[in-house]
Amino acid sequence: MKITKNKVATLSYTLNVDGFEGRVIESIGKEEAVEFIFGTGIMLAAFENALEGMEKGEAFRFQIPAEKAYGRFNPNAVVELPKDIFLRDGVLNHEILFIGNEIPMMDRSGKRMNGIVKEVTETKVLMDFNHPMAGKDLYFTGLVSDVREATYEELNPPAHSCGCGSGHDHDHGRNHDHGGCGCGSSDSSNDSCCSSEEKGHGGCGCGA
Template sequence: MAITKNKMVSLTYDLRIEGANGEMIEQATAEKPLNFVYGAGLMMPKFEALLEGLEQGNDFNINLSCDEAYGQIDENAIVDLPKHLFLVEGKFDDEIIKVGNTVPMMSASGQRMNGLVLEITDDIVKMDFNHPLAGEDLFFKGKVLEVRDATDEEIAATVQGGCGCGSGGSCNDGGCGCEDESCATEGANAGGCGCGC
């Protein structure tokens, strides 16, 4: 059975940056594969397009430029926020708000996003809201473990959103669309689910 729309796909992959022999930053294993409904819009479009037609047992190598993946780094997504926004009961929360931490935030319109704390001064917290893999070319090497018809329930669940290649979701915010809610276990995106989201 080939990968086409509304098929449930299970696959493994090693995700690397800086070339096919570069640093591995995420991995889906046979024990914790990436499971998704093909064509539901949960994956990066180019990643999904290059999987179409593959069958169970097929190996794949997918190279995505940063423009085909998470885009270029957007300098406008690096912002200075007033430090008082991070007060909890009148006190600055320096356990969570510290340089190098990724902090869940909400925009004025209610959109959830993660910000990386870059700098803290007396008055501001500088945060980067770019995707962690913005500006990076991505290299996937993997194998298709299974392709089957998705159930009506699996298809309905994708309508509610979820996460995978390109969704920006995270298992930590309950947004994982993976069938078993498995998270990436290796590298910079541990705690995320599926292809660097």
């Protein structure tokens, strides 16, 4: 059986940047293999294009350029925000406001996005809303562990379901919810943010 639309593909793989022998960002073994429904928009289009037509037992090795992955780094997505938007009941939330932390935010239109704290001053917080993998070419090496038909339940999941069945959090070694392994959100909007949120969003291939 080949990987085609609405088939469930199971993969183990290693993701590198800076070449196939470069820094390892993510390594998924057979025990924690990624399972997803092909052709439903969960994964990056370039990731799926490289896998289409493969069968169980086939090895793969391919590169996804940054433009087809999470885009080039956008300097306009690095913005200063007023520090008071991080107040909770009038008190600054120091548990989340530290350099390097990734914070789920929401802009004035209600659109969700994640930002990384780059700098904290007396009155401002510098946030980077680029995807953590922005500007990076992705190098995948792996194996198709299985290909099967999707069940009716898998093709018609509850509204809250992401459709990614591995249980792996795809964290790329970082604490963020942008999605991993070619997962399908590449937006790095720099709309002015108006609020922070308590919880993350997306994750495990969700395109939200």
